[in-house]
Amino acid sequence: MMFGQQFSVMIYILLNPMLSFIYDAIDLEEQMNTKLYGFGTLKYEGLYSAERKNGTYTGTKVALYNEHKELSMYWIIDPNIPFALETYTGDDYSDNSTTITLWDYAFN
Numbered sequence: 001m002m003f004g005q006q007f008s009v010m011i012y013i014l015l016n017p018m019l020s021f022i023y024d025a026i027d028l029e030e031q032m033n034t035k036l037y038g039f040g041t042l043k044y045e046g047l048y049s050a051e052r053k054n055g056t057y058t059g060t061k062v063a064l065y066n067e068h069k070e071l072s073m074y075w076i077i078d079p080n081i082p083f084a085l086e087t088y089t090g091d092d093y094s095d096n097s098t099t100i101t102l103w104d105y106a107f108n
């Protein structure tokens with residue numbers, strides 16, 4: 001599975017250079033909804049906690065809604081961890097959606 005289609009989709013979601021300006025627009029301190037012309041609106045949806053392999057991680061859910069107000073992507077972000085705790089992409093929870101979850105994190 002690692003070298004199949006699922007792996008390439010995960011790499012595309014994580015490393016897509018088109019999304020870098022969206023990441024730059026996320027401001028966890030101000031948390032104001034932000035309109036991104038051509039992509040939709042970033043909305044901050046509160047804190048989410050998730051039980052993972054070695055404990056509980058808590059982060060802010062930031063969602064991107066398209067121009068039709070349908071969910072396109074969301075991230076659960078902890079500013080102390082350099083990876084999103086959870087990344088979702090798809091069309092409003094359709095069957096073709098993809099969710100990537102950070103299972104464990106340790107700083108060495």
